[in-house]
Amino acid sequence: MAESGAELKREVIDAAARFADTPDLRSVLVTSVLNLEKLEYDLYRGKHHWVPRSQRLFGGQIVGQALVAAARSVTDQLHVHSLHCYFLRAGDPKVPVLYQVDRTRDGRSFCVRSVKAIQHGQPILTCQASFHMSQPSPLEHQFTMPSVPPPDALLTVEELIQRHLSDPNVADVTKQGLNKILAEEVPIEIKPVNPPDFRRHVVMEPKKLFWVRAKGHIGEEDMKLHCCVAAYVSDYSLLPTALLPYPKYRAQFSASLDHAMWFHNTFRADQWMLYECESPWAGGSRGLVQGRMWRQDGVLAVSCAQEGVLRAKNTTQSKL
Ligand SMILES: CC(C)(COP(=O)(O)OP(=O)(O)OC[C@H]1O[C@@H](n2cnc3c(N)ncnc32)[C@H](O)[C@@H]1OP(=O)(O)O)[C@@H](O)C(=O)NCCC(=O)NCCSC(=O)CCC(=O)O
Numbered sequence: 001m002a003e004s005g006a007e008l009k010r011e012v013i014d015a016a017a018r019f020a021d022t023p024d025l026r027s028v029l030v031t032s033v034l035n036l037e038k039l040e041y042d043l044y045r046g047k048h049h050w051v052p053r054s055q056r057l058f059g060g061q062i063v064g065q066a067l068v069a070a071a072r073s074v075t076d077q078l079h080v081h082s083l084h085c086y087f088l089r090a091g092d093p094k095v096p097v098l099y100q101v102d103r104t105r106d107g108r109s110f111c112v113r114s115v116k117a118i119q120h121g122q123p124i125l126t127c128q129a130s131f132h133m134s135q136p137s138p139l140e141h142q143f144t145m146p147s148v149p150p151p152d153a154l155l156t157v158e159e160l161i162q163r164h165l166s167d168p169n170v171a172d173v174t175k176q177g178l179n180k181i182l183a184e185e186v187p188i189e190i191k192p193v194n195p196p197d198f199r200r201h202v203v204m205e206p207k208k209l210f211w212v213r214a215k216g217h218i219g220e221e222d223m224k225l226h227c228c229v230a231a232y233v234s235d236y237s238l239l240p241t242a243l244l245p246y247p248k249y250r251a252q253f254s255a256s257l258d259h260a261m262w263f264h265n266t267f268r269a270d271q272w273m274l275y276e277c278e279s280p281w282a283g284g285s286r287g288l289v290q291g292r293m294w295r296q297d298g299v300l301a302v303s304c305a306q307e308g309v310l311r312a313k314n315t316t317q318s319k320l
Contacts (some may be wrong), residue, residue, distance in 0.1 A: 002163035027229070027270060028187045033061060034068050034228050042101035048093055050186050057091025057124075059256045060235030062117050064228045065120050066127040069099035070113035071224045077281030078111055078131035080227050085127040085259045092119050109133050141291075142264070142300040150296070151211040151272040154191040165249070174198065188217045188236055191272070196217045197247070204244040210237070211272045212293075216292060219271040229269035230302050235259060239308040242279035242287030249312040256308045257298060265295070267301035285311050 036044040046065035102114040117125040193209040265299045276295040281288045287310045293302040
């Protein structure tokens with residue numbers, strides 16, 4: 001029991017610190033993935049958390065970390081409004097990634113930073129991020145958010161998988177695949193608007209809608225951090241949109257080649273946002289995908305676009 005006002009205050013501060021450090025309450029994206037270690041002036045080191053089954057680093061992690069490095073070199077008044085990245089080489093999960101920032105230009109309203117992500121002495125990603133000191137403007141418009149059920153009315157991917165697994169007719173190979181998905185520690189929560197076709201039987205339009213948020217708490221103050229988390233989240237499940245019309249094909253090799261983002265309005269990446277993904281084109285073993293993230297109140301927060309390599313194989317072809 002605290003005996004004095006000062007001791008009580010200390011206990012409250014300690015309890016708050018313990019609360020804040022509880023890993024399941026604070027997003028691992030904030031405590032670990034996007035918490036870069038500073039090695040030198042404009043040089044940082046990032047560590048990994050979740051690594052996809054492809055055993056190449058998740059593109060969103062590299063983009064998010066590159067944006068953290070860039071954002072540390074600009075003042076608090078400047079906010080990222082766009083970024084453009086190329087994924088040059090597969091990221092190696094066995095070693096950390098270094099981020100080297102070049103202060104490309106400092107203007108009155110805009111600042112541009114170029115970031116190189118390096119492993120084994122070679123660039124795995126180049127990123128240019130532009131920051132802006134926002135100004136009021138009479139020119140304001142946006143598309144209307146699609147009308148969908150709210151996140152409270154929908155199930156998470158994990159809940160949908162559990163429900164599907166309880167069906168005794170599910171094939172063993174499908175069960176194995178779904179159990180692998182359940183075992184992954186992706187720091188993102190997803191609630192699809194339309195339940196996914198786990199059996200991959202149905203030809204679908206190359207469009208999907210899902211609610212998405214970072215797992216854990218981030219807090220409301222740091223808009224720069226929310227943008228970095230959105231950069232991480234935005235690469236998740238975007239490219240597979242291009243595969244929806246081709247249930248008979250399996251992507252033998254798929255990887256994002258580039259990633260671009262535009263940040264329009266403030267948002268919280270630890271609160272549900274509607275992610276609207278569509279693929280207007282695929283051809284030549286590549287696919288283009290575009291995404292829009294909407295706040296629950298209908299405000300367009302983020303737009304993004306990405307091209308990926310998609311080398312597909314017909315799974316129904318005879319092996320003879
Ligand atoms: C895209 C590539 C691979 C560049 O392709 P290249 O073909 O030029 O590279 P390469 O080194 O010559 O070849 C790589 C592999 O592809 C094979 N290959 C090359 N050309 C081929 C062709 N025409 N047909 C069939 N296979 C081909 C090579 O034999 C080699 O296979 P072997 O290896 O068997 O020898 C590279 O730029 C890259 O890896 N970038 C990083 C992409 C990335 O990691 N993105 C982020 C993660 S993806 C992501 O996060 C998406 C999110 C999500 O999963 O939803």
